[in-house]
Amino acid sequence: MLHEEVVGRIRDILLDGEIPPGARIPERELCERLEISRTPLREALKVLAAEGLVQLLPHRGSRAAKLTDKDMRDLFEVCQGLEALAGELACERISDHEIAEIAAAHVAMVQHYREGDLIQYYRGNRAIHEGIVNAAGNPVLTGLYASVTARIRRARYVTPMTPQRWAFAVSEHEAILNALQRRDGAGLSHILRAHLRHKREEVLQAGFAETEANEPTLKIA
Amino acid sequence: MLHEEVVGRIRDILLDGEIPPGARIPERELCERLEISRTPLREALKVLAAEGLVQLLPHRGSRAAKLTDKDMRDLFEVCQGLEALAGELACERISDHEIAEIAAAHVAMVQHYREGDLIQYYRGNRAIHEGIVNAAGNPVLTGLYASVTARIRRARYVTPMTPQRWAFAVSEHEAILNALQRRDGAGLSHILRAHLRHKREEVLQAGFAETEANEPTLKIA
DNA sequence: ATCTCTATTTTTGAATGCAAAAACGATCTC
DNA sequence: GAGATCGTTTTTGCATTCAAAAATAGAGAT
Numbered sequence: 001m002l003h004e005e006v007v008g009r010i011r012d013i014l015l016d017g018e019i020p021p022g023a024r025i026p027e028r029e030l031c032e033r034l035e036i037s038r039t040p041l042r043e044a045l046k047v048l049a050a051e052g053l054v055q056l057l058p059h060r061g062s063r064a065a066k067l068t069d070k071d072m073r074d075l076f077e078v079c080q081g082l083e084a085l086a087g088e089l090a091c092e093r094i095s096d097h098e099i100a101e102i103a104a105a106h107v108a109m110v111q112h113y114r115e116g117d118l119i120q121y122y123r124g125n126r127a128i129h130e131g132i133v134n135a136a137g138n139p140v141l142t143g144l145y146a147s148v149t150a151r152i153r154r155a156r157y158v159t160p161m162t163p164q165r166w167a168f169a170v171s172e173h174e175a176i177l178n179a180l181q182r183r184d185g186a187g188l189s190h191i192l193r194a195h196l197r198h199k200r201e202e203v204l205q206a207g208f209a210e211t212e213a214n215e216p217t218l219k220i221a
Numbered sequence: 222m223l224h225e226e227v228v229g230r231i232r233d234i235l236l237d238g239e240i241p242p243g244a245r246i247p248e249r250e251l252c253e254r255l256e257i258s259r260t261p262l263r264e265a266l267k268v269l270a271a272e273g274l275v276q277l278l279p280h281r282g283s284r285a286a287k288l289t290d291k292d293m294r295d296l297f298e299v300c301q302g303l304e305a306l307a308g309e310l311a312c313e314r315i316s317d318h319e320i321a322e323i324a325a326a327h328v329a330m331v332q333h334y335r336e337g338d339l340i341q342y343y344r345g346n347r348a349i350h351e352g353i354v355n356a357a358g359n360p361v362l363t364g365l366y367a368s369v370t371a372r373i374r375r376a377r378y379v380t381p382m383t384p385q386r387w388a389f390a391v392s393e394h395e396a397i398l399n400a401l402q403r404r405d406g407a408g409l410s411h412i413l414r415a416h417l418r419h420k421r422e423e424v425l426q427a428g429f430a431e432t433e434a435n436e437p438t439l440k441i442a
Numbered sequence: 443a444t445c446t447c448t449a450t451t452t453t454t455g456a457a458t459g460c461a462a463a464a465a466c467g468a469t470c471t472c
Numbered sequence: 473g474a475g476a477t478c479g480t481t482t483t484t485g486c487a488t489t490c491a492a493a494a495a496t497a498g499a500g501a502t
Contacts, residue, residue, distance in 0.1 A: 002485075003267065003277075037487045039260065046224065046264050047271045052364075056224075059454060059493050074361040077310065081362075085302035140295040141302075143273075144365055223456075258457045280463055280484060
């Protein structure tokens with residue numbers, strides 16, 4: 001009861017960027033804030049470490065995981081693969097109702113785009129991608145996708161979005177919805193791969209992983 | 222130091238089938254056997270629960286995860302997707318040396334096949350697939366693949382293997398090696414998908430997952 | 443002054459302790 | 473004799489405690 005709650009809360013804290021990547025996780029403080037003892041907190045940290053959100057250093061505490069460019073590239077690569085798989089499966093299994101929901105989310109997202117509301121746009125964007133993954137009807141896939149996107153999202157909050165890129169992303173989404181409505185698995189898979197590749201380029205070019213405030217110089221033995 | 226050790230040991234115990242799927246995990250016993258207290262054991266169980274190997278029931282202890290047919294199908298589906306992705310990436314990045322290693326593993330595996338040594342054959346089979354995944358050079362992918370295969374492997378030790386299927390699997394492996402040597406990403410991806418689909422059929426037809434007393438699957442929002 | 447070595451404090455990792463929940467058993471009722 | 477009810481035991485979840493490791497700081501030497 002408490003355990004899952006704690007994992008969720010800390011995950012949110014990390015995803016909100018409240019503890020920046022690479023920063024130490026203050027065990028004592030978090031305990032006070034969540035009003036729990038160290039035992040469930042530490043259990044949660046181990047779980048989050050297994051998820052890749054937290055880095056455990058023996059006898060030196062835990063830090064919010066810091067992603068290198070390579071890590072990001074790897075995550076995007078896998079995310080691509082998972083979405084492509086989800087797209088193919090979704091086309092086989094998706095119901096008309098689910099398509100309608102995704103179409104609605106798409107329309108809403110485009111509206112947010114027109115209004116220039118980036119936050120709401122992102123929310124809509126996520127809803128669409130998650131909708132496709134859910135439509136694949138594979139909880140294992142859903143779980144892995146959640147894990148990978150969580151790690152990516154963790155870095156995204158610094159990413160800027162140029163008007164051109166934004167417009168292009170919207171046009172790609174039109175194509176995604178189209179393929180889904182035609183239930184064209186291969187086509188959707190292909191578009192999703194391209195879409196993700198573009199997003200990856202954005203993020204990497206933005207230099208998301210600025211080499212910030214690091215630990216004091218370590219003695220190298 | 223102790224923590225990772227414990228996670229690994231319990232994972233092995235589960236993968237070896239020493240605690241059968243669905244069975245209760247005796248906390249006290251394991252503590253005595255591993256000569257640790259309940260704290261690190263429970264931490265490990267939470268991590269393994271996050272990995273999907275252990276099922277945690279509130280106030281009712283933990284059990285070795287039990288997979289339904291649907292779970293297995295889902296796992297294979299994702300495994301397929303991951304291997305296909307790995308195959309494509311591997312063809313772009315694999316070195317001649319790595320190809321040689323996989324080829325050697327293949328030869329060894331065929332030899333075990335000829336000798337009828339199923340255990341060693343399985344080991345070689347795993348080495349090949351893991352070699353391809355590793356050759357993709359993507360640790361995120363490697364990690365997810367390990368997690369998924371661990372859960373699958375957990376059920377596989379009951380799977381029988383008819384001579385025909387075995388022979389066919391070997392022939393598929395010839396094709397896999399061939400595509401890899403030609404660095405034919407698309408072709409390899411395709412073969413790997415087919416290969417996995419066949420393995421999945423074997424496992425499911427074997428009726429590995431006797432549908433006993435299962436709780437209804439949870440909906441993930 | 444800086445560097446080093448040591449003493450103190452802080453933090454981490456794991457064991458133990460304690461309250462609540464569940465499992466188990468025995469008695470009682472019908 | 474079957475089933476229900478209450479009390480006991482066991483197990484679970486979390487808090488607390490304790491020892492060891494690391495960070496910190498302070499004194500002394502150069």
